Amino acid sequence: MTRSPITLTTDFGLGSGYVAEMKGAILSINPAAILVDLTHEIPPQQIAAAAYMLERVSRCFPAETIHVTVVDPGVGTERAIVCLRAREQYFIAPDNGLLTTIAEPTSGLEAVRIENRRYWRDLISATFHGRDIMGPVAAHLSLGVPMSDLGSPQPDITRIPLPTAVVTDARIEGEIIWLDTFGNAVTNVHLDLLPKPPCDSVRVGCGQLELAGIVRTYADATPGTLVALVGSSGRLEIAVVNGNAAERFDLRVGDPVVVMTPPTS
Amino acid sequence: MTRSPITLTTDFGLGSGYVAEMKGAILSINPAAILVDLTHEIPPQQIAAAAYMLERVSRCFPAETIHVTVVDPGVGTERAIVCLRAREQYFIAPDNGLLTTIAEPTSGLEAVRIENRRYWRDLISATFHGRDIMGPVAAHLSLGVPMSDLGSPQPDITRIPLPTAVVTDARIEGEIIWLDTFGNAVTNVHLDLLPKPPCDSVRVGCGQLELAGIVRTYADATPGTLVALVGSSGRLEIAVVNGNAAERFDLRVGDPVVVMTPPTS
Amino acid sequence: MTRSPITLTTDFGLGSGYVAEMKGAILSINPAAILVDLTHEIPPQQIAAAAYMLERVSRCFPAETIHVTVVDPGVGTERAIVCLRAREQYFIAPDNGLLTTIAEPTSGLEAVRIENRRYWRDLISATFHGRDIMGPVAAHLSLGVPMSDLGSPQPDITRIPLPTAVVTDARIEGEIIWLDTFGNAVTNVHLDLLPKPPCDSVRVGCGQLELAGIVRTYADATPGTLVALVGSSGRLEIAVVNGNAAERFDLRVGDPVVVMTPPTS
Numbered sequence: 001m002t003r004s005p006i007t008l009t010t011d012f013g014l015g016s017g018y019v020a021e022m023k024g025a026i027l028s029i030n031p032a033a034i035l036v037d038l039t040h041e042i043p044p045q046q047i048a049a050a051a052y053m054l055e056r057v058s059r060c061f062p063a064e065t066i067h068v069t070v071v072d073p074g075v076g077t078e079r080a081i082v083c084l085r086a087r088e089q090y091f092i093a094p095d096n097g098l099l100t101t102i103a104e105p106t107s108g109l110e111a112v113r114i115e116n117r118r119y120w121r122d123l124i125s126a127t128f129h130g131r132d133i134m135g136p137v138a139a140h141l142s143l144g145v146p147m148s149d150l151g152s153p154q155p156d157i158t159r160i161p162l163p164t165a166v167v168t169d170a171r172i173e174g175e176i177i178w179l180d181t182f183g184n185a186v187t188n189v190h191l192d193l194l195p196k197p198p199c200d201s202v203r204v205g206c207g208q209l210e211l212a213g214i215v216r217t218y219a220d221a222t223p224g225t226l227v228a229l230v231g232s233s234g235r236l237e238i239a240v241v242n243g244n245a246a247e248r249f250d251l252r253v254g255d256p257v258v259v260m261t262p263p264t265s
Numbered sequence: 266m267t268r269s270p271i272t273l274t275t276d277f278g279l280g281s282g283y284v285a286e287m288k289g290a291i292l293s294i295n296p297a298a299i300l301v302d303l304t305h306e307i308p309p310q311q312i313a314a315a316a317y318m319l320e321r322v323s324r325c326f327p328a329e330t331i332h333v334t335v336v337d338p339g340v341g342t343e344r345a346i347v348c349l350r351a352r353e354q355y356f357i358a359p360d361n362g363l364l365t366t367i368a369e370p371t372s373g374l375e376a377v378r379i380e381n382r383r384y385w386r387d388l389i390s391a392t393f394h395g396r397d398i399m400g401p402v403a404a405h406l407s408l409g410v411p412m413s414d415l416g417s418p419q420p421d422i423t424r425i426p427l428p429t430a431v432v433t434d435a436r437i438e439g440e441i442i443w444l445d446t447f448g449n450a451v452t453n454v455h456l457d458l459l460p461k462p463p464c465d466s467v468r469v470g471c472g473q474l475e476l477a478g479i480v481r482t483y484a485d486a487t488p489g490t491l492v493a494l495v496g497s498s499g500r501l502e503i504a505v506v507n508g509n510a511a512e513r514f515d516l517r518v519g520d521p522v523v524v525m526t527p528p529t530s
Numbered sequence: 531m532t533r534s535p536i537t538l539t540t541d542f543g544l545g546s547g548y549v550a551e552m553k554g555a556i557l558s559i560n561p562a563a564i565l566v567d568l569t570h571e572i573p574p575q576q577i578a579a580a581a582y583m584l585e586r587v588s589r590c591f592p593a594e595t596i597h598v599t600v601v602d603p604g605v606g607t608e609r610a611i612v613c614l615r616a617r618e619q620y621f622i623a624p625d626n627g628l629l630t631t632i633a634e635p636t637s638g639l640e641a642v643r644i645e646n647r648r649y650w651r652d653l654i655s656a657t658f659h660g661r662d663i664m665g666p667v668a669a670h671l672s673l674g675v676p677m678s679d680l681g682s683p684q685p686d687i688t689r690i691p692l693p694t695a696v697v698t699d700a701r702i703e704g705e706i707i708w709l710d711t712f713g714n715a716v717t718n719v720h721l722d723l724l725p726k727p728p729c730d731s732v733r734v735g736c737g738q739l740e741l742a743g744i745v746r747t748y749a750d751a752t753p754g755t756l757v758a759l760v761g762s763s764g765r766l767e768i769a770v771v772n773g774n775a776a777e778r779f780d781l782r783v784g785d786p787v788v789v790m791t792p793p794t795s
Contacts, residue, residue, distance in 0.1 A: 003561040007550065013446030014279065014544065015306030021273065021497075023301050024325030031268040031299070033325065034561070037555050041545030044447055045507050057547045059663065060554030062561065073507055076482025126482040128497030131325065181543030182574055194306045217606025217656040232551075232658030242603050244573050278711030279544065280571030285537065286762075289590030295565070296533040296592065301693025309712055310772050338772050391747040393762030396590065405609050481751045 004064040006138045007035040008023060009054055011042040011129065012069045014165040016112050018128070027123060030137035038067070045073045047097045049253075053102035054091070063088035066138045069098050071129035081133055082154050083147055085110040090141060097160030105159075115151035124127075163254075165189045172259040174236070176206070183244030185251045189236040189259055201262040204228040206220060206238055206255060218242070218256045231236055270299040271403045274319055274334040275395065276307040282391070284414070285402045287335075287400040290386060291347045294404035302330070312333060312362045312425060318442055319356070320366035322387055328353035334363045335395035338400045345347075346398055348412055348421050350375040355406060357399050362425030370424075380416035413481045428519075437524040439501070441516060448509030450516040454501040466527040469493040471503055471520060483507070535591060536668045539580055539599040541572040542661065548658070552665040553601070555651060559669035568597070575603045577690060579783075582708055584621070585631035586763045587761060593618035596668045599628045600660035603635045610765055612684050613677055615640040620671060622664050622769030635689075643683035644690055689786040693784075695719045702789040704766070706736070706781060713774030715781045719766040719789055731792040734758040749771070 003145055006026060012018040019040050026033050033135065038057050042050045050071045058067050072094045080095040085103050087236070114133065117139040119188055121132045137150055165174035165188050173188040185206070199214035211228045214236070221227050223242040226249070231237040236259065239245050246252075271291060284305050292299050303322050307315045315336045323332050337359045343397040345360040351367050357379070359363055368374055380396065384405040388395045400413055420448070431452050432437035439454040450471070452516065462465060464479035476493045486492050488507040491514070496502040504510050511517075536556060542548040549570050554565050567588050572580045580601045588597050602624045610625040616632050622644070623629055632637055641790040644663065651662045667680055693716050695704035704719040715736070725732065729744035741758045744766070751757050753772040756779075761767040766789065769775050776782075 004555075005557050005561070007554075010449075014302070015304050016446040017304050017318050017572040018445070018497075020301060020303045020322045021325040024270075024272075024322065024327070024330075026331075027270050027299070027301070028325070028327040029272070035301075035555070036550060036557070036565075037544070038550045038585075039545050044509070054546050057550045057554065060551040061560070062554070065554075065557075073488075074484045077484045125497040127494070131497065176624050180548070181546040182541075219604045219607045223603075228656065232548075232655040232661065276712075279567070280569050281711040282583050283710070283762075284571050285566060285568045285587045286590040289535075289537075289587065289595075292535050292564070292595075293590070293592040296535070300566075305683070309774075332624070337754075339749050342749045390762040392759065396762065 003034065004066055004142050005036050005061060006068060006142055007036045007038040007061065008040070009038040009042065009067065009069040010040045010051055011046065011050070013043045014039050014040050017162065019130070022133045025131045026241065029136055030143050033139055033142055035071065042071050045071060047071055048162060049178060050098055051101045051160070051162065056226040058087070058089060058102070061089065066090040066092065066141050067115055068130070068134050068138045069093040071098060072096070072129060072135060075129050076126040076237050077186040080130060080154065082157055083112050083114055083115040083137065083141070085147060087189065088140070092131070092138055095158045096115065097158050098160040099157055102163060103157050103159070107158055109154070111154040111157060112147055113154040116149060119145065119150060143184065151262040159237045161223070161236055163188055163192060170260065170261050174257045174259070176253050176257060178225045178257045179246040179251065180255060182239070183238045183246035183248070184239040185245055186231060186235050186237045189257065191230050193235040194230070194259070203260040204236070205236070205258045205260070206251070208251060209238070211238070268329055269298065269329040269407050270301050271331045271333060271407055272301045272303040272323070272326065273305070273332070274303040274315055274332065275305045276309045276311065276315070276336045279305050283396070284397045287394070290396045290400040290445055291404040294331060294401055295408050298404055298407055302328070307336055310336060311338055313427060314443060316365055316425070318365045318425065320361065323352070323354060323367070326354065331406050333395070333399050333403045334358040335362070337394060338365060340394050341391040345419065346378050346379040346394060347422055348406070348415050349422065350412060355412065357403055359369065361472050362423050364422055365424040366494040367425070368422050374421055376419040376422060377412055377416040378419040381414060383409065384398065384415060389508060399452065403449055406512045423502070428453055430458060435526050439522045441518050441520045441522060443518060444511045444516065447504070448511035449496065449502045449504040450510055450520070451496060451498065451500050452504045452522045454455070454522065456499040458493050459495070459501065460526050466524040469501070469503070470523045470525070471516065474503070474514060476503070511530070532593040532597055533564065534672050535566050536596045536598060536672055537568040537571065537588070537591065538570070539568040539584055539597065540570045541574045541580070541601045542570050542575065542670060544570050548661070551658070551661045553742070555579055555661045555665040556669040559666055560673050562721050563669055563672055570583065572601050576602065577603060578692060580628055581631045581692065584628065588617070588632070591619065596622065596671050598618040598660070598664050598668045600664060601628060602626070602659060605659050606656035611646055611659060611685065612643040612687055613642050613667065614687065615672070615677060620677065622668055625658070625688045627688050629687055630689040630692060633687050635690070639684070639686055641687060642677055642681040642683040643684040646676070646679060648682060649675065649783045691770040695717055696722060697723055700791050702791070704787045704789070706783050706785045706787060708782065708783060709776040712769070713776040714761065714767045714769040714774055716761060716763065716765050716767045717787045721764040722758050724760070724789070725791050732768070733790040734768070735790070736781070739768070739779060741768070750752060750778045
């Protein structure tokens with residue numbers, strides 16, 4: 001268990017020192033903890049952005065990884081903090097929708113409400129439960145404390161509505177769900193919804209933009225070209241080769257994206 | 266000792282590669298060093314900002330942690346480099362005031378001037394003692410080298426003036442000492458100076474702003490509300506719930522903040 | 531071998547989660563991997579910037595360090611991925627010029643083309659070989675897999691033209707090759723080309739700017755002064771003491787810099 005990484009996802013920004021406070025709290029309990037920053041640049045209080053990030057990046061981590069996510073506008077209120085067991089990993093977060101993408105909607109949920117103060121810091125602030133509760137609990141979990149010791153079973157967790165792509169015969173209606181650091185616009189249209197490649201006859205529309213075909217990789221078109229492709233998370237994205245599509249075309253999260261697939265004759 | 270984390274606080278920015286140069290120098294000496302970034306976004310040459318950050322964040326780290334702070338406008342001059350033992354931790358920094366918040370003003374100071382070249386890199390540049398001296402010395406300390414081997418005792422360290430809150434009968438006069446990444450304005454008015462909660466009848470003023478009462482946590486008011494509260498470092502702060510107070514009200518470090526406490530009748 | 535650090539250099543930005551995906555992929559193979567961020571702020575697709583950074587920072591790391599560099603506009607095309615053994619370290623990168631600064635032009639090159647899929651992830655995306663190939667290969671290397679197992683020998687690697695300083699009798703013609711986070715403008719004029727200090731009679735010109743003499747360290751002039759000095763990477767740089775030379779004088783990568791050395795009489 002000691003080799004389980006603990007990942008941290010927050011809206012703190014790296015410059016704030018708050019991330020380091022969490023790390024100090026964790027290392028005070030498990031000096032051998034393996035800490036990995038997932039990201040600390042979630043826009044302040046943007047729960048959906050964190051939920052997407054967590055869903056995507058957690059898949060790359062080994063079994064038994066402990067993911068701590070702190071985007072917590074309700075800190076200090078009666079909102080619960082939960083630990084969810086899913087995909088052979090642990091997810092600790094305030095119960096405010098952050099785990100919407102992780103908790104399978106239908107299955108019997110394996111989760112606890114974090115209540116046992118034995119695994120918390122001695123003094124609990126009203127504004128920083130990442131440092132005072134979630135980090136310490138993750139540290140204890142990484143030392144082998146069983147999840148069931150953390151609190152009582154939590155039958156369900158809070159979910160937030162996230163846009164899903166709507167599929168009709170020859171049309172998929174989705175939207176942009178995040179913009180990456182390259183300015184690529186990632187959509188909620190998953191690979192599974194698209195026809196098998198090659199997708200030359202597929203057309204992708206986004207506002208005034210219309211793209212013919214889906215390329216396989218960025219370098220399949222010349223620099224500066226606007227392309228649609230399936231990115232590394234298995235989602236359709238709109239990109240400018242060696243450029244920044246979001247800036248150039250003022251793309252934003254929530255912009256509708258339509259995929260027109262040819263009739264399968 | 267090998268389990269002592271080494272934290273790094275600098276004004277280098279993460280993009281520069283200078284932080285990585287320090288880490289490489291440390292790992293060349295102690296390959297098992299546990300490195301934690303405290304922050305690298307101290308504004309260039311802002312010693313006071315680093316001193317506040319160090320004071321706050323170091324408290325979350327375990328005993329025997331080694332904190333290396335490199336905000337060093339005087340690099341290459343005759344300014345000393347010191348190692349201070351305080352709060353059961355070690356603090357390595359240029360002696361330019363960075364440790365003002367750590368060195369207790371009154372106690373007998375346990376510190377050395379870093380002089381023993383045996384624990385330095387072979388070649389010492391004139392401009393990067395974080396990589397060439399402070400990092401390597403921290404690495405040796407983490408391997409068990411006693412502090413007394415690093416150099417001769419340093420009777421006192423350089424202190425910079427930092428603003429302290431002035432308390433009169435029904436009034437506390439303080440100021441904003443840092444702005445965090447959420448735009449919360451943190452003041453030098455510590456919890457200890459405030460009346461016991463609830464603080465409904467306390468009034469807080471900052472420029473044109475006037476706030477009635479001190480709330481317990483952000484979510485105690487509706488989003489967009491300006492509130493005063495005691496933050497996770499035990500200091501009074503001014504915040505906008507789910508918003509950015511610093512941007513919205515153009516708050517700056519050094520702005521005066523006045524707390525009017527009701528007469529205790 | 532398990533103690534070999536793995537460094538990561540990318541143009542991903544820390545906020546994207548892509549860096550964390552690479553780390554998760556590495557930790558899935560070697561849970562004890564020691565991961566160090568070299569930088570993730572290489573401007574998108576700027577191969578030369580990464581090549582300079584790698585050259586400079588890798589020198590501070592111990593022997594057997596594994597450096598993974600992912601600035602990869604040609605991802606998913608036929609461009610090779612290589613592992614180069616140089617300076618007693620390993621360098622894994624797409625073969626697009628990133629290792630220009632590392633591969634000695636004249637020596638017999640010790641390198642392989644990364645081909646053995648046994649050390650890759652099961653599923654290889656078309657757009658993220660840092661996560662799917664380079665990270666995993668580095669992880670296996672850190673566990674003791676010999677380089678020769680990764681693929682067949684690669685007789686030479688791709689090099690990109692990088693500007694070199696031209697030296698004549700009393701004149702060195704170079705240029706700015708990077709701007710650091712302090713706004714210091716670092717040139718391709720290496721220490722070895724300059725006369726032995728003191729360099730009071732040397733003159734340095736850059737556009738309209740002309741500087742008399744080369745100082746030893748920043749603090750050798752008063753704050754706000756424009757100075758030339760040899761920085762911590764052994765290169766001539768132009769700096770403003772406690773200020774930002776790049777911003778103040780609008781300095782840019784590629785700007786010519788001339789050093790006029792006095793005739794050695």
